[in-house]
Amino acid sequence: MELDVASRAPKIVRNPEASRAKILDAARIEFVTHGLSGGRVDRIAEQSGVNKNLIYHYFGSKDALYLAVLERIYADLRARQQDQDLRGLPAVEGMKRLVSNTFDHFVATPDLIRLMSIENIHYAEHLKSSGSTKALYSGLLDTIRILLKRGQDEGVFRANVDAVDLYLSISGLAYFFLSNQHTLSWLLDRDLAARRRVLKRRQHVVEMVLSYLTQASPAEAAGADPE
Amino acid sequence: MELDVASRAPKIVRNPEASRAKILDAARIEFVTHGLSGGRVDRIAEQSGVNKNLIYHYFGSKDALYLAVLERIYADLRARQQDQDLRGLPAVEGMKRLVSNTFDHFVATPDLIRLMSIENIHYAEHLKSSGSTKALYSGLLDTIRILLKRGQDEGVFRANVDAVDLYLSISGLAYFFLSNQHTLSWLLDRDLAARRRVLKRRQHVVEMVLSYLTQASPAEAAGADPE
DNA sequence: CGCTCTATTGACTAACTGGTTAGTAATATA
């Protein structure tokens, strides 16, 4: 019981998992906000409240830390992407839900969109050096294929739709609007982030995809018998 | 006439316009390749073959140089964007051409796509401080409105299509596929840059937009009399 | 308690980076 001199024991708390998580959280904000080249390790250390060297202790390098952020956000995406339950629905209903779910998920996760853009600016070099992200889309593509097949069997969807092309369209219709909202809002003189705009866009995207799917393909239409 | 000592007159060539152009060309490559934060003024000086301070002499700062690059590529876009002649075409034909022209222009100008992504990573702050880029889209939107109106008058296009939404869809369907080709090629296990893929995508995009436009809108279809 | 492992830190550094300074020479102007 020493109460005389100011007992300067800095009382360091040791909590490796919490430190790791704090670093990762701060890194995510930093890279999402400033990009990879613009992201600063010193700022990540400051924001996470840990010593800079701890970052190197746990992650090794700035690039490796960025990759960890990237992998985590892709893992979250995979975890949240519940499209399995759509496979049992009627084709039109299932596809409507798939499109709006994709749209909603993009809207809800702006970090994902920014990181994807950043990663493409860097030619996806980090993603390619990752072992854990590859199998992400197979489930979603399978769901698309199942719904496509059902719709064709039901006679409500056109034939000869490539699942990858359809996925690219569903994503692209939402992605561009969100990823480029800053330049577009300026150039088009509209606030694309406004709630009304987003909801309107959502409906437009669903309608466009469903219109495409439910219209007879040109090959069929050009052919002789439309049943 | 002194011909004794080696006459060491370094013979500096003065060509302000050429120097300015060389700087701008090198800067464009640098920023497109590495982004704004990743772009290095020293590298631009080295690549353009001029002294670094000349860059500051002409452009003032790294950011101002980046803005000059951005403004020039937008000016090129405006110059090349010839959609006026589409306004006289029949609606379906005109719209098909508009969609494929947009797609082709994106494919032909990857620098534009990368700079747009980079600018959005930076929240379009530089674009907003530019005086010269604002009126870029009004002509294109007018063309879309004219074709939309004609298509509705001809009875081949659906009603209640917002020109901005349609523009966002036309662009988005092409943009995402191109801007994210590095991550997508990896994740989907396909080479999206392959010529066949690009051509297939082009056709898919045209078909999707035209399907949407030529299908009766849900409001109409739900209504009583389909003519 | 003493030993080892590792979480954690502050101080440090070499290389880099945007930008500046001071000066030279070609060209325009009077």
Next chain:
DNA sequence: TATATTACTAACCAGTTAGTCAATAGAGCG
């Protein structure tokens, strides 16, 4: 021809940046 302006250069600078070193101190274990 004298003078001012402008294109251009080499060297430099102060601040930053990713990454390192050496040391301290909890925690688990015998």
